[in-house]
Amino acid sequence: MADKESTVYVVDLGESMADCHNGRVESDLDFGMRYVWDKISNTVAASRKTWTIGFVGFNTDETDNDLANGGELEGYDNISVMQPIGPMSMTELRELRSKVQPSRSYGADPVSAAVVALHMVQQYNPKHKIKRRVILVTNGESSIDDEELDDIAAKFNEFNVELIVIGIDFDDPEYGFKEEDKSTNKKNNEKALRQLVDKCNDGVFGTMQQAVDELSIPRIKPVRPFKAYDGPLTLGDPDKYPSAISFHVERYYKTKRASPPSASTVVVNNNGFSQSQAFKDEDGDSDMGGAEFSGVKQMRTYKVNDPDAPGGKRDVDFEELAKGYQYGRTVVPFGESDLSITKYSTKKSFTIIGFIPFDSYNPFINMGETGLIVPQKMNEEAELGLSAFIHALYEADSYAVARYVQKDEAPVQILLLKPNTGLEDEFECLYDVPLPFAEDIRSYQFPPLDKVLTVSGNVLKEHRLLPNDDLKDAMSDFVDAMDLSNYDVDEDGKPVDYAPVDEVYNPIIHRMNQAIRARAIDPDSPIGPPAEILLRYSKPPKKLLEKAKHEIGNLIDAAELKKVPEKAKGRFGKKDAVKPLSGLDIDSLLGGQPKRAAISSENAIPEFKQMLNAAEDDETIEKAVKQMGEIVRKLIKDSFADVFYSRAAENLGVMREELLGFEMPMLYNKFLRALKKSLLSGELDGDRREMWYKHIIGGGLGLITKEELDVSDVTEEEAKAFAK
Secondary structure: OOOOEEEEEEEEOOHHHHOOOOOOOOOHHHHHHHHHHHHHHHHHHHOOOOEEEEEEEEOOOOOEOHHHHOOOOOOOOOEEEEEEEEOOOHHHHHHHHHHOOOOOOOOOOHHHHHHHHHHHHHHOOOOOOOEEEEEEEEOOOOOOOOOOHHHHHHHHHHOOEEEEEEEOOOOEOOOOEOOOOOOHHHHHHHHHHHHHHHHOOOEEEEEHHHHHHHHHOOOOOOOOOOEEEEEEEEEOOOOOOOOOEEEEEEEEEOOOOOOOOOOOOEEEEOOOOOOOOOOOOOOOOOOEOOEEEEEOOOOOOEEEEOOOOHHHEEEEOHHHOOEEEEEOOEEEEEOHHHHHHHOOOOOOEEEEEEEEEHHHOOHHHOOOOOEEEEEOOOOHHHHHHHHHHHHHHHHOOEEEEEEEEOOOOOOOEEEEEEEEOOOOOOOOEEEEEEEOOHHHOOOOOOOOOOOEEOOOOOEEOOOOOOOOHHHHHHHHHHHHHOOHHHOOEOOOOOEOOOOOHHHOOOHHHHHHHHHHHHHHHOOOOOOOOOOHHHHHHHOOOHHHHHHOHHHHHHHHHHHOOOOOOOOOOOOOOOOOOOOOOOOOOHHHHOOOOOOOOOOOOOOHHHHHHHHHHOOOOHHHHHHHHHHHHHHHHHHHHHOOOOOOHHHHHHHHHHHHHHHHHOOOHHHHHHHHHHHHHHHHHOOOOOOOHHHHHHHHHOOOOOOOOOOOOOOOOOOHHHHHHHHO
16 A cells, blocks of 8 residues: 655745845745755645645734634734645646745744644544654744743644754754854744754654755655565476475566656647646646646658659558568568567576586676566575576575576576675575677777787887876876775775765756756756766766876876967958968878779768868858768668668768867758758658757757857757747
8 A cells, every 4th residue: 555645745835034144145945945945845746645744824914723713712812724635736836836925923833833733733644544644844933931831742642743944044963053142032932943843752853954965865755565576496307307496486676777757748829728638637737837838649641652643642541561671781670479489488497507606607798687586575485596507506606597588478688696604784585687699799900009010010119199108107006096996085084985976966867856856846046056966976076086187297298288279260261271280282292182082981081181181161051061961861761661870970070070179060050951851851771860859959960050069050049940
């Protein structure tokens, strides 16, 4: 059954919350609401009906709560229930944001507001088991009646309600925060709230500074265990051989790649009409920051060339299609009924096929995600069998190699099984990693780094391309100085881990989550920069760089490093030649560059560059661009599916880069406009839209804009519109 939570936020909206303190440029209310909005938005994003939220404001100009509305109880004035307990939608969140403003009142009791929240929690599903929580946020300037703290704490304990008090500029010795020149009234109120929390069985007292600082720490979504395999692990064939071993195991994922949130395609209609049936809130309305929007339904049509059909093309039904596989320069089709022939039929199994010693395995051939193998629950025979197998592997210093098929008709995998005896973590299991097949191995040959082989077969140990002894010593000292295992120590003088796995967060995922959350809460405000914790490992630690400053200087001197001058760009169609560091005139030494009349498709890129470098007028440059353009168009037209798309995109990228250097963007933009028309119209022998969207636009080969080159007449908005 899904867990249930009910949280009521109690926030001080008094006059003093509009002031700024301790050097902050934002008010106490804005500072405290950074924490509250983050918590609420995470609950809204989870979209779980069993997670409910309520909101109580105290020190409000009006009074609106059940304890005060009856008129029988006193002390509950200027306390308002601004959001009853219940599931919250984005529409309600934005409405609540507009209500949370500092008032001109200051006389409400924070403890009384907490009692109102306690009453709300008590009235909401009192018979169900639910985790109840009250979070109180205040700057401690409102007076507190501390005579009934014991009775109030007893009520919190009776109904098992957790009380969390987060004070703005409250002292916290453990976190290392202390406010100087604190008023006597705030000291007394802070003391009373701490006493109330201490009397509660489940209470937390903290300072807002710590709560806000911890907002930058990404929250990892808990993942429920997924059983990838549930069946026998065998050694031999139990059906044929009585001596074969078989015990029931379960396999779970130990590591699995996390992906950023996906997006849906929508159309925003500011006119106020919508035919959408998706993205609707509980009232049936669809909104996105006040603008109506609707989901987009995609429709795909299939066409073939037919000279007798109108327009030269004829529609084809999906049922008529067949999958075609390239075989040489022909295509071999397989109909729907023949697809089973191309598949390798498999049955669910997990079989050990051999063993290898620890020292015979190279970790760099791991192919993917790690699995975890444990015995079947409540199966003593499986527990005993797997435990004996694990210890046998450990004592033999060996890994097991197994053939694994997750389910019927699933692909075959070869897994390496590593024993974990539980001597370190008190947990017996097998860890597995997939191994490559022969087709997965890439065997590349590279020249050695410690010697130079000449054409005649001689081996040179000293060469200008080999490091000398001084460079080796300087590099060795540099590596020792940049040793991360000793870059810092803790309070006890022990080395500190530089990048523990549980503190290295995926910046792509959490930056995306940060942007979505910020835009959902306030669509009009700019999105802030990435959290510092996401950028922590994008550069070496400053302390380590400072420590290795001397070794870095020695390495630069030993390697004779020199700064390479930036690529110079000429003006008005002529690129300045880069002067070599030697000062020699390379062209005169080589007899000048020969003029090239035509560019061949087999060696297009070097010949295109040579033709441009030898050009003496704009006419020659235009001729080179025209020839390269024809080569690009021919590659696309002759391409079977997307075989030549990457090559065409590479040629197009070189054309764009060179014309940027010659400051002649109009030639590139003119060609690209004509190419788009040909691609989308089918002029280049079929549907070539993939080339446009995936390789040209997706590859950053769009129009050259004014932001890239001042002489361009294309604006950024025009380039974006053209890319669609």
